[in-house]
Amino acid sequence: MEIGRDLDGGLRAVLREYVLSLADDELVLGHRDSEWCAFAPLIEEDVAFASIAQDEIAHAQMMLGMVQDLGGPGPDALAFGRASSAMRNAVLLERPNGDWAYSLTRHLVYDIADDLRTEALLRSRERSLVLVAERMRREERYHLEHGRTWVRALAHGGREALLRLQHALDRVAADSFDLFRPIAWEGALVRAGILAEEPSRLWEPFVARVQAEVGPFGLTFTPGRSGPHGRAGEHTPDLDGLLRTMGEVWRSDPHAIW
Amino acid sequence: MDLEAFEARIARGELIEADDFMPDAYRRQCLRLIVTHANSELMGALPEREWIPRAPGLARKLAVLSKVQDEIGHAQMIYRVAEDLAAPFAITRQDMLDDLIDGRAKFHNVFTYPAPSWADVGVIAWLVDGAALETQGALLKTSYAPYARILRRICAEEAVHLKHGEDIVLTLASGTPAQRAMLQDALARWWQPLMHFFGPPGESANGDAFRWRIRVATNEELRQGFLRKYVPKILRLGLVIPDPELRFDNASGNWLYGDPDWDEFWRVVRGGGQRTAERLSLRRLSRDEQGWVLAAMSPENAA
DSSP states (O other): OOTTTTSOHHHHHHHHHHHHHHHHHHHHHHHHHHTTTTTSSSHHHHHHHHHHHHHHHHHHHHHHHHHHHTSSSOHHHHHHSOOGGGOOSOGGGTSOOOSHHHHHHHHHHHHHHHHHHHHHHTTOSOHHHHHHHHHHHHHHHHHHHHHHHHHHHHHTSOHHHHHHHHHHHHHHHHHHGGGTOOOTTHHHHHHTTSSSSOGGGGHHHHHHHHHHHHGGGTOOOOOOSOSOOGGGTOOOHHHHHHHHHHHTTGGGOTTSOO | OHHHHHHHHHHTTOOBOTTSOOOHHHHHHHHHHHHHHHHHHHHHHHHHHTTTTTOSSHHHHHHHHHHHHHHHHHHHHHHHHHHHHHGGGTOOHHHHHHHHHTTOSOOOGGGGSOOOSHHHHHHIIIIIHHHHHHHHHHHTTOSBHHHHHHHHHHHHHHHHHHHHHHHHHHHHHTSOHHHHHHHHHHHHHHHHHHHHHTOOSOOOSOSHHHHTTSOOSOHHHHHHHHHHHHHHHHHHTTOOOSOTTOEEETTTTEEEOOOOOHHHHHHIIIIIOTTHHHHHHHHHHHHHHHHHHHHHHSTTTOO
């Protein structure tokens, strides 16, 4: 079902911007996840991260198809052909993987954000967004459980692991506001019934859920309402590097079939 | 007495289970073969892993990820079979991984070569996996039952990898002149490693490994099976195989080929592969950097 068929041009443009932000989050995190494959501390986790990466990249592929329907080039051109200033992912997701504690903590925090976000999408009047949210929720459930299991295990794994977890949480907190920062166009999407509520309203429930998740281990999550603004295309050199690598072959001949 | 009964079972075509009696020499030979296979699946994932971040197109990225996931999953399953065999020697999976990472263990010589272009990903998945399927397909008849069972699943997945590789190769072969050239270069690079894949000809088929049916096909039988299947397909794509002496001999029904430089083969087998050090260092770096994770998971450290 084609997205936004009965919307006017202005609404289609803001809806496109919104779906692009969801797709880019999944694409960039999926790419980072794939970097763990064959580098993880356990063979089982090489396999797990390869699987999670496939889920995220497949979600991105699906949503970039919706972006195409809303106007523009196809999923591959969107994924491989844009400059970092045209990327709409939260900066949190472009940070390098760091250590195992950072990667797992980032994943858990993002998966909680994603859980809230896709739950809200179930109440959209855009049928295609509901379908995509349903599909994502079926798979993200396992990512959430994976992150939760690891954070719990590391939190019980002695002093070094606990210190690394808190350090990771602090770094993740510094980038978190980007996930739910109020954006000029979100009101228009709510008024049109495409979103049930402004995504920025999920900020407080999000912070509360992360705190409830990590609090029992004596860990704290204290993000401020500041930090980078990836949704506006303000990114770090880390994303430039990621895009350069990702597009290396595709950009060598964007018109060829690969 | 026990050995006689064991050999009689083998002679009757029976399969040996993990908790059956087996001579130590049989156990050691199986273990060496199986650990080398597990190591090879793990190391075999690394050349393609280098291309996951650079795969051109989302569908290709998903496919390469899925293939690498399969290979590492194979390693995981095969190490489990090896662990059962190794239990009487008190050798664990971590010991096997440490041996691999520290350069004390063998893995297949084909995985020591560089994969410098996207076309290498196609050639590896099509032809290297094709060669591996030849070997593993023959091993389905091995006498050690747990290994044979796991190989059935592995072969089914390898057959999918072949299709994935063939699809990349066909796409490049019917693509731009630059894509075709990239493919031809990759084939030229991989041909000698592919000829080396099965090992040198002329090894004795009378040793214990054959008598106990741990192995069932000779190096040359496997190589001829591979050449019969793939040489015609490669030539149909209009690619050039870099061996002027390669020709089909009607009298013997075999492919005749020029000397693929067996000295180079022995050099690589003794640990002199081009990328051996670099690839092992990736796993070593992972172990060193993430070692604290295993420590945190160990019962002593758990609070």
